[in-house]
Amino acid sequence: MAKINRIGILTSGGDSPGMNACIRAIVRTAIYHGVKVTGIIRGYAGLINGDMIEMDVGSVSNIIQRGGTILKTARSEEFKTQEGRAKAYENIKKWEIDALITIGGDGTYRGASDLNREYGVPIIGIPGTIDNDIYGTDYTIGYDTAINIALDAVDRIRDTAASHDRIFFVEVMGRNSGFIALDVGVAGGAEAILVPETITDVDKLCDTLVKGRKRGKHSSIVIVAEGDETGNSYEIAQKVKDRTGFDYRVTILGHIQRGGSPTARDRILASKLGLSAVEFLIDGVSNVMIGEINGEVVTTKLEMIWSNKKEIDTRLCRLAEILSI
Ligand code: F6P
Numbered sequence: 001m002a003k004i005n006r007i008g009i010l011t012s013g014g015d016s017p018g019m020n021a022c023i024r025a026i027v028r029t030a031i032y033h034g035v036k037v038t039g040i041i042r043g044y045a046g047l048i049n050g051d052m053i054e055m056d057v058g059s060v061s062n063i064i065q066r067g068g069t070i071l072k073t074a075r076s077e078e079f080k081t082q083e084g085r086a087k088a089y090e091n092i093k094k095w096e097i098d099a100l101i102t103i104g105g106d107g108t109y110r111g112a113s114d115l116n117r118e119y120g121v122p123i124i125g126i127p128g129t130i131d132n133d134i135y136g137t138d139y140t141i142g143y144d145t146a147i148n149i150a151l152d153a154v155d156r157i158r159d160t161a162a163s164h165d166r167i168f169f170v171e172v173m174g175r176n177s178g179f180i181a182l183d184v185g186v187a188g189g190a191e192a193i194l195v196p197e198t199i200t201d202v203d204k205l206c207d208t209l210v211k212g213r214k215r216g217k218h219s220s221i222v223i224v225a226e227g228d229e230t231g232n233s234y235e236i237a238q239k240v241k242d243r244t245g246f247d248y249r250v251t252i253l254g255h256i257q258r259g260g261s262p263t264a265r266d267r268i269l270a271s272k273l274g275l276s277a278v279e280f281l282i283d284g285v286s287n288v289m290i291g292e293i294n295g296e297v298v299t300t301k302l303e304m305i306w307s308n309k310k311e312i313d314t315r316l317c318r319l320a321e322i323l324s325i
Pocket residue numbers: 014105129130131173174175226258
């Protein structure tokens with residue numbers, strides 16, 4: 001087992017609140033164990049361009065409470081090519097990096113895995129995305145913050161919706177998944193929740209809203225996941241208006257869900273996973289993602305992450321339906 005003297009860390013894909021807490025944990029755990037750390041700026045693009053910095057204990061001071069990522073992030077097309085990865089490897093050699101820790105979504109690990117296959121660089125992935133759509137962990141870093149931001153927005157919208165007797169369609173993030181929509185919908189008491197994992201029946205949605213009106217409910221909140229297969233929230237809202245005549249407004253929460261100070265839960269998860277990633281690498285474990293399942297830190301082989309789909313909790317769909325009668 002080759003000794004790890006230096007670890008490189010990068011954040012890649014969409015940023016998520018808690019990434020900084022994770023970077024802090026990695027840097028401090030590594031230094032605690034006598035391992036040096038190189039910070040790679042803008043994900044794989046920085047690895048290709050040699051945009052890298054030496055990190056010490058002080059370089060991660062006062063960041064645990066900050067959203068975003070101090071290492072910046074990017075989605076690199078060049079790294080998907082063999083030429084791009086060859087350039088990245090040159091910089092890994094130049095900086096004498098023995099192993100990489102990559103924080104991001106599953107696209108992040110695919111790139112890392114290619115680098116491992118071609119050049120043997122040990123890799124550990126840490127799940128950082130607000131979408132929570134990563135197999136091998138109950139929660140991803142940033143998810144808890146994102147749902148709380150979205151929930152706060154929904155609570156505010158409910159006040160104005162009630163005052164004007166309107167239906168609000170609130171679109172939350174989740175390109176391919178409904179985790180955010182489902183949790184925000186349940187916690188926000190939404191009348192309906194539309195997610196890409198289930199087929200949206202617009203007639204049924206209209207029936208629910210009409211039934212609500214009949215029992216004296218004059219305003220409603222419909223949560224729409226960005227990736228819902230029916231189309232975007234404006235299209236869905238218009239279809240409902242065409243069939244029911246109900247006045248509506250659409251609010252797209254967008255990137256507001258990705259910013260701001262991470263919740264305690266995200267900071268703790270990020271710190272745990274960051275510490276474990278370093279200690280696993282030192283112990284010779286690599287090519288895995290570190291996650292948390294039922295409160296325990298677990299490892300899952302990287303290829304398992306993208307060959308398995310994390311399912312939403314369909315019991316929550318049923319609960320939301322029953323409670324919105
Ligand atoms: O994957 C995280 C995410 O926030 C998705 O929910 C969203 O669809 C996407 O990133 C937005 O990406 P970008 O910031 O590149 O527009």
